[in-house]
Amino acid sequence: MPVGVILLILIAVMIYFGLLQRVLDRMRITDSMAIIFIGAMIVGSFLPNIPLGSRMSINIGGGVIPIVIAIYLIATSDEDIEKLRSIIASIITGITVYIAGKVLPAEPGTMFIEPIIAFSILAGIIAYVFGRSRRGAFIAGILGITISDIISAFGVTGRTASTTIGGAGILDAVVISGVIAVGLCEIVGETGEKLKGGSWAVKKSKKEPPKMNVLLKHDEPKEEGENDESSK
Structure with missing residues (x-):
C-alpha cells in the first residue's frame, strides 16, 4: 500500500478520535470536510487516470483531488492577502521542487533517503516559510507538489513520452508535504506562544x-x- 494512503488513513483515524480538532479549527476545516477530502484522495488513487490528450493523463487521487482541495481552501479564505500569499507560496514551492528535481539525483538509491520523500520534505519546509499560516502552508504544500509535477509533465522543451500528472508516488509527496507544512506551523506556533507566555x-x-x-x-x-x- 502506498505511503500516502497509509498516512491518509492514520490522519482519518486521528480526526475521528478528535486528536486533530485544534489543527482543523485553526485551518477552518470541519471534520466531515476533512474526511471527505481524505476519502476522495484514497479512492481516487485507485481509479483509472483521466486522459487529457496528447499522451497525457491525470490521476484522480494524486492530481485532481489535491487541486480541488487547494482551490476550495483558497476560495474560502477570509482575507484576500491570505489567498494571494497561498497562491504565491504554491508557485514558489512548485518551481523550487522542480529545480531541485533537475539538480539533485532523482533516481532511487542515489540519495540516502528516497527522492520522493526528500522532495516532499523540501516542499513542506518551503510551504511553511512562504505560506506562514497553517491554511496557507497546507495549500502551498499540496499544490506546490502538483505544480512541480505539471511542470515536469510538460517539460521545458516539450513532452516526448506519455506521462501522468499526480502519478508515480506524487500522492505520497502531496500528503507528506502537506503534513510537514502544517506540522511545522503547529510546532513553531505553539513554541512561540509558550515562549511569549513563559x-x-x-x-x-x-x-x-x-x-x-x-x-x-x-x-x-x-x-x-x-x-x-x-x-x-
Whole structure:
C-alpha cells in the first residue's frame, strides 16, 4: 500500500478520535470536510487516470483531488492577502521542487533517503516559510507538489513520452508535504506562544509594575484631596 494512503488513513483515524480538532479549527476545516477530502484522495488513487490528450493523463487521487482541495481552501479564505500569499507560496514551492528535481539525483538509491520523500520534505519546509499560516502552508504544500509535477509533465522543451500528472508516488509527496507544512506551523506556533507566555512574559512583568498597584497609587492622592476639600 502506498505511503500516502497509509498516512491518509492514520490522519482519518486521528480526526475521528478528535486528536486533530485544534489543527482543523485553526485551518477552518470541519471534520466531515476533512474526511471527505481524505476519502476522495484514497479512492481516487485507485481509479483509472483521466486522459487529457496528447499522451497525457491525470490521476484522480494524486492530481485532481489535491487541486480541488487547494482551490476550495483558497476560495474560502477570509482575507484576500491570505489567498494571494497561498497562491504565491504554491508557485514558489512548485518551481523550487522542480529545480531541485533537475539538480539533485532523482533516481532511487542515489540519495540516502528516497527522492520522493526528500522532495516532499523540501516542499513542506518551503510551504511553511512562504505560506506562514497553517491554511496557507497546507495549500502551498499540496499544490506546490502538483505544480512541480505539471511542470515536469510538460517539460521545458516539450513532452516526448506519455506521462501522468499526480502519478508515480506524487500522492505520497502531496500528503507528506502537506503534513510537514502544517506540522511545522503547529510546532513553531505553539513554541512561540509558550515562549511569549513563559520567560518573555516573566521578564516583562519584572520591568512593569503591577497594574493594580499603579491604580492604587493614582487613587490614593485623589481620595486625600477630596477629604481635605470636604473638611474645609
